[in-house]
Amino acid sequence: EAQVTQNPRYLITVTGKKLTVTCSQNMNHEYMSWYRQDPGLGLRQIYYSMNVEVTDKGDVPEGYKVSRKEKRNFPLILESPSPNQTSLYFCASRSAGPSYEQYFGPGTRLTVT
Amino acid sequence: QQQVKQSPQSLIVQKGGISIINCAYENTAFDYFPWYQQFPGKGPALLIAIRPDVSEKKEGRFTISFNKSAKQFSLHIMDSQPGDSATYFCAASFSGSARQLTFGSGTQLTVLP
Numbered sequence: 001e002a003q004v005t006q007n008p009r010y011l012i013t014v015t016g017k018k019l020t021v022t023c024s025q026n027m028n029h030e031y032m033s034w035y036r037q038d039p040g041l042g043l044r045q046i047y048y049s050m051n052v053e054v055t056d057k058g059d060v061p062e063g064y065k066v067s068r069k070e071k072r073n074f075p076l077i078l079e080s081p082s083p084n085q086t087s088l089y090f091c092a093s094r095s096a097g098p099s100y101e102q103y104f105g106p107g108t109r110l111t112v113t
Numbered sequence: 114q115q116q117v118k119q120s121p122q123s124l125i126v127q128k129g130g131i132s133i134i135n136c137a138y139e140n141t142a143f144d145y146f147p148w149y150q151q152f153p154g155k156g157p158a159l160l161i162a163i164r165p166d167v168s169e170k171k172e173g174r175f176t177i178s179f180n181k182s183a184k185q186f187s188l189h190i191m192d193s194q195p196g197d198s199a200t201y202f203c204a205a206s207f208s209g210s211a212r213q214l215t216f217g218s219g220t221q222l223t224v225l226p
């Protein structure tokens with residue numbers, strides 16, 4: 001089954017404790033992205049990647065890091081989480097071809113206290 | 114800077130009625146306009162999309178109307194059903210852009226039985 005998986009689905013942590021949210025896709029997609037979803041703000045792009053070792057900032061990259069060492073994986077790293085990073089996070093992927101459909105993961109609910 | 118503005122924030126419709134959600138964009142370089150549907154606890158999923166060379170696209174009960182001169186597009190859900198109750202996001206993107214999508218703020222649709 002074609003899918004984007006994220007782990008963990010739920011995470012409660014404390015300010016300053018480094019964490020990683022993993023994302024993996026099995027569709028051989030070139031493009032991958034991370035978004036955060038907040039009430040009244042929709043989905044805002046954090047970082048995106050066009051292929052292995054190629055990443056760039058989205059609209060709200062502050063406080064986040066990413067890496068793309070393998071085509072299928074695109075982890076999101078919070079080196080020193082703060083309460084304003086409490087949010088619902090989605091990973092997404094799409095092919096570089098003519099279809100622009102993005103496939104989203106199930107989401108990770110992060111709470112930073 | 115919010116490049117895609119969506120309204121209303123919430124919408125309540127009776128079963129069988131027509132649901133209408135509107136979006137306006139600012140950047141005339143956008144040339145791909147999808148609508149995503151999100152159920153609670155799930156990631157967004159592509160519902161229907163349009164390119165600016167057509168003024169309307171219909172798929173089943175869902176129709177996108179596009180007004181290029183006004184820089185507006187809307188989603189119409191005919192014969193709305195309780196199963197349509199979800200959050201709907203409009204979005205916009207550039208052809209060939211790896212930067213992915215710019216989303217509206219979302220509309221929470223409730224269809225009463």
